[in-house]
Amino acid sequence: MKNYVYFFGGGKADGSADMKNLLGGKGANLAEMNHLGMPVPPGFTITTEVCQHYYNCNQNFPDELGTQANKAIGKIEEIMGAGFGNTDNPLLVSIRSGARQSMPGMMETVLNVGLTTHTIPGLIHKTNNDRFVYDAYRRLIMMYADVVMEKASRKEPEEDSGIRQRLEKIMEEHKTEKQYTTDTDLTSDDLKMLVNVFKKEISDVLGEEFPDNPTEQLWGGIKAVFQSWNGTRAVNYRRIENIPSEWGTAVNVQSMVFGNMGEDSATGVAFTRNPATGESKFFGEWLSNAQGEDVVAGIRTPNPLNEDTKTKDTKNIISLEMAMPNIYKKLTDIRINLENHYTDMQDIEFTIQKGRLWMLQTRAGKRNGAAAIKMAVDMASEGLINKRTALKRVNPEQLDELLHPMLDLKSEKRATLIAKGLPAGPGGAVGKIVFTADDAELWHNRGEKVILIREETSPEDIHGMHAAEAILTAKGGMTSHAALVARGWGKCCIVGCGDIHINTKKREVSMGKTILKEGDWITMNGTIGKVYTGKVELIPSDPDTHVEYRTLMKWADEIRQLKIRTNADTPKDAAQAINFGAEGIGLCRTEHMFFDESRIMAIRKMILAENKSERQSAVMELLPFQKEDFRGILKEMGEKPVTIRLLDPPLHEFITLTEDQIGDLAEHIGQNPSNIKKRISNLHELNPMLGHRGCRLGIAYPEITQMQSRAILEAAAELTKEGISVSPEIMIPLVGTFTEFLDQEAIIRKVAKEVLKETKVEFNYTVGTMIELPRACLTADEIAESAEFFSFGTNDLTQTTYGFSRDDIGSFLPDYLDRKILSHDPFQSLDVAGVGKLISMAVKLGRGVNPELKIGICGEHGGDPASIQFCKDNGLDYVSCSPFRVPIARLAAAQAEL
Ligand code: PEP
Ligand code: MG
Numbered sequence: 001m002k003n004y005v006y007f008f009g010g011g012k013a014d015g016s017a018d019m020k021n022l023l024g025g026k027g028a029n030l031a032e033m034n035h036l037g038m039p040v041p042p043g044f045t046i047t048t049e050v051c052q053h054y055y056n057c058n059q060n061f062p063d064e065l066g067t068q069a070n071k072a073i074g075k076i077e078e079i080m081g082a083g084f085g086n087t088d089n090p091l092l093v094s095i096r097s098g099a100r101q102s103m104p105g106m107m108e109t110v111l112n113v114g115l116t117t118h119t120i121p122g123l124i125h126k127t128n129n130d131r132f133v134y135d136a137y138r139r140l141i142m143m144y145a146d147v148v149m150e151k152a153s154r155k156e157p158e159e160d161s162g163i164r165q166r167l168e169k170i171m172e173e174h175k176t177e178k179q180y181t182t183d184t185d186l187t188s189d190d191l192k193m194l195v196n197v198f199k200k201e202i203s204d205v206l207g208e209e210f211p212d213n214p215t216e217q218l219w220g221g222i223k224a225v226f227q228s229w230n231g232t233r234a235v236n237y238r239r240i241e242n243i244p245s246e247w248g249t250a251v252n253v254q255s256m257v258f259g260n261m262g263e264d265s266a267t268g269v270a271f272t273r274n275p276a277t278g279e280s281k282f283f284g285e286w287l288s289n290a291q292g293e294d295v296v297a298g299i300r301t302p303n304p305l306n307e308d309t310k311t312k313d314t315k316n317i318i319s320l321e322m323a324m325p326n327i328y329k330k331l332t333d334i335r336i337n338l339e340n341h342y343t344d345m346q347d348i349e350f351t352i353q354k355g356r357l358w359m360l361q362t363r364a365g366k367r368n369g370a371a372a373i374k375m376a377v378d379m380a381s382e383g384l385i386n387k388r389t390a391l392k393r394v395n396p397e398q399l400d401e402l403l404h405p406m407l408d409l410k411s412e413k414r415a416t417l418i419a420k421g422l423p424a425g426p427g428g429a430v431g432k433i434v435f436t437a438d439d440a441e442l443w444h445n446r447g448e449k450v451i452l453i454r455e456e457t458s459p460e461d462i463h464g465m466h467a468a469e470a471i472l473t474a475k476g477g478m479t480s481h482a483a484l485v486a487r488g489w490g491k492c493c494i495v496g497c498g499d500i501h502i503n504t505k506k507r508e509v510s511m512g513k514t515i516l517k518e519g520d521w522i523t524m525n526g527t528i529g530k531v532y533t534g535k536v537e538l539i540p541s542d543p544d545t546h547v548e549y550r551t552l553m554k555w556a557d558e559i560r561q562l563k564i565r566t567n568a569d570t571p572k573d574a575a576q577a578i579n580f581g582a583e584g585i586g587l588c589r590t591e592h593m594f595f596d597e598s599r600i601m602a603i604r605k606m607i608l609a610e611n612k613s614e615r616q617s618a619v620m621e622l623l624p625f626q627k628e629d630f631r632g633i634l635k636e637m638g639e640k641p642v643t644i645r646l647l648d649p650p651l652h653e654f655i656t657l658t659e660d661q662i663g664d665l666a667e668h669i670g671q672n673p674s675n676i677k678k679r680i681s682n683l684h685e686l687n688p689m690l691g692h693r694g695c696r697l698g699i700a701y702p703e704i705t706q707m708q709s710r711a712i713l714e715a716a717a718e719l720t721k722e723g724i725s726v727s728p729e730i731m732i733p734l735v736g737t738f739t740e741f742l743d744q745e746a747i748i749r750k751v752a753k754e755v756l757k758e759t760k761v762e763f764n765y766t767v768g769t770m771i772e773l774p775r776a777c778l779t780a781d782e783i784a785e786s787a788e789f790f791s792f793g794t795n796d797l798t799q800t801t802y803g804f805s806r807d808d809i810g811s812f813l814p815d816y817l818d819r820k821i822l823s824h825d826p827f828q829s830l831d832v833a834g835v836g837k838l839i840s841m842a843v844k845l846g847r848g849v850n851p852e853l854k855i856g857i858c859g860e861h862g863g864d865p866a867s868i869q870f871c872k873d874n875g876l877d878y879v880s881c882s883p884f885r886v887p888i889a890r891l892a893a894a895q896a897e898l
Pocket of ligand 1: 587589648772792793794795796797858859860
């Protein structure tokens with residue numbers, strides 16, 4: 001017969017810590033704590049298979065479950081010396097969820113199950129405390145009505161009129177009437193009266209009686225917890241955390257122990273190390289005469305666990321160490337025991353009932369980035385784990401927390417969420433809202449912190465984007481202009497925020513029901529794409545002061561095989577990236593070099609030129625700028641390879657102009673505004689992302705390719721002459737056919753010959769291509785005949801493989817994710833099944849022709865840990881990402897080897 005029920009208690013257990021898939025994290029660890037000889041209230045775990053059965057079989061349980069559960073209850077009764085439903089000496093149980101992966105607060109709990117009008121007298125007799133018993137009863141009624149009778153039965157109350165709110169309101173009114181300030185002021189008579197009023201309210205509102213039968217309560221509770229696996233909160237959480245819904249939750253039924261039985265009782269939570277700093281100090285909070293929910297609810301300020309971790313807010317309240325030294329000593333032994341056993345920081349819950357310590361839970365504790373790094377490195381130094389395990393312990397994304405200011409978690413929890421979008425640039429930011437780039441710069445210059453809100457951004461906005469603390473756009477996807485630019489700077493940015501509607505004329509924006517005016521404060525969490533009203537506290541960043549961060553990075557570099565390069569367009573970004581550990585530039589987008597106000601005119605002039613000679617003169621105007629740029633960047637990088645991509649501007653990014661801008665441009669180039677408008681309209685493209693860009697531009701206007709190669713090669717020659725060795729790699733963009741590559745390569749090689757003749761300086765350079773079109777992947781063997789390197793431009797490759805416009809995906813992606821049509825945004829993490837297949841094929845075809853072919857990736861995926869694993873598995877030589885993602889890529893590349 002299949003085991004659906006796993007018992008634990010009295011130092012024995014059917015399960016163990018390695019059975020998380022079947023017993024959930026909580027159940028597996030309760031079993032394990034029994035094996036470790038720790039005091040755990042006895043109970044049993046109903047397996048996750050039962051949850052799967054429940055959902056697969058029309059919300060029914062397997063036949064054997066009842067018998068197995070009853071047998072387990074018998075064992076609990078034996079250990080506790082009490083009986084479930086026994087009128088003289090009743091046993092009460094808790095019913096809690098427990099999934100494979102912790103989903104804190106996302107599912108339901110029912111406590112004090114087994115209290116009925118029949119068992120109440122027995123418990124009063126046993127505890128000699130009728131106030132305690134009636135308080136437990138009113139808690140049971142409130143929880144049960146809410147969780148079992150309302151939520152699990154899918155009764156959908158109007159907002160704020162759920163049964164729990166109604167009962168709370170009744171209790172609050174009674175407290176006001178009696179002029180009580182806290183729940184503890186309620187006397188047993190008050191509570192006796194309240195439970196009767198509660199029952200009547202439940203019957204009136206829900207049309208059902210609160211059950212007065214312990215078995216009915218038990219199975220109602222178990223069902224409700226399984227039901228909460230598919231509650232809205234749990235479903236949303238799973239979507240965010242990528243937890244499969246097939247896993248199901250386990251249910252733990254466990255003997256109740258009470259922390260609210262008087263001053264010798266207490267309840268608390270603790271971490272075996274500090275989860276905010278990583279320090280190896282036992283850290284936690286407790287409350288005397290209270291139940292677990294009181295600590296979490298934050299109604300009373302909890303006391304500190306020990307003297308060592310007191311803060312200025314808690315220095316005058318008594319610690320557990322002082323109040324109950326014996327118990328504290330036991331708890332510290334358990335702390336050491338647990339850490340040695342699990343070799344990781346544990347988050348524990350405990351209850352002290354009448355001077356006796358009980359452990360209710362242990363699990364790997366959640367920690368912030370800085371703490372995760374410190375703990376991993378410390379534990380390796382202590383010999384608790386090895387270096388490889390230490391490297392695995394830190395989620396690469398957590399490094400972001402050291403690299404950007406982040407929102408203070410506690411303040412964020414209290415903040416009012418007003419909009420959600422795509423998390424394009426990580427970190428937190430607080431600022432006053434403005435709607436134009438000019439205002440952003442103006443306000444910034446007068447010392448204000450601003451957040452720039454735009455429908456979408458264009459190169460025209462660059463100065464305002466730079467001045468702003470953060471950027472918020474209504475449109476755009478993870479590889480839109482705003483996203484790329486912000487990420488390059490490590491700036492907080494949220495894009496594709498469909499919830500916002502901007503009225504630039506009125507200088508206001510609506511976000512859901514909230515209307516905000518220019519100058520109003522907002523806060524953004526770019527790591528998760530959330531926007532809040534007002535100011536939320538920020539925690540500043542400074543990775544270099546973090547000793548353990550440097551150690552962990554050193555360990556990562558020892559192990560990883562993939563090289564890490566960066567996408568950088570300026571010497572400043574390049575220097576930043578080197579600081580973060582970049583080993584080369586994988587993509588220098590030359591069109592980004594023209595974002596600067598003084599240059600954007602020149603590139604517009606070139607794009608709008610009507611004939612070859614006009615274009616030639618515009619192009620030649622750009623030559624000195626370009627040479628200077630390349631000198632700067634090549635000099636900064638020295639011997640490190642620098643991949644410079646020839647011009648690839650999607651035209652709309654440069655010629656979407658306002659009347660004023662057309663006026664300025666007309667003046668600058670001495671043309672009539674109407675002429676310029678005509679030319680813009682001639683150049684208008686329906687699909688600029690698939691239009692006249694990439695090598696198509698250099699093919700139509702070879703003078704551009706000539707000028708750019710000359711600028712690169714002359715800069716390289718000059719630096720070589722000055723004794724600085726450099727290593728430029730010239731990259732031809734958006735190649736779809738071998739012949740396109742040959743056409744552009746010929747121009748570059750010809751210029752190289754000329755430069756060599758003119759300067760008489762020899763240096764190494766290579767010519768390669770981006771692979772960003774499916775056709776390039778399919779014909780990679782042909783291209784590899786001539787190309788010296790491949791760099792996968794997975795932004796465009798994703799766009800062209802799916803046929804999703806990278807700029808417009810924001811309008812439909814949320815639906816795709818909500819309805820699980822896509823499991824994730826393919827512009828953020830590589831679509832291994834489709835785009836990945838093309839990449840694998842191109843690598844094989846390319847290396848088949850040229851085994852030495854250097855291959856990298858420079859799309860945004862180059863900084864995504866899951867995609868980095870794919871790159872390693874497919875034999876790429878390097879990944880290239882924005883400077884602020886370099887440390888993340890270094891760690892992810894090391895993890896890819898483990
Ligand atoms: C790409 O397409 O992946 C790429 C890196 O180029 P861009 O984003 O500039 O089009
Ligand atoms: Mg591209």
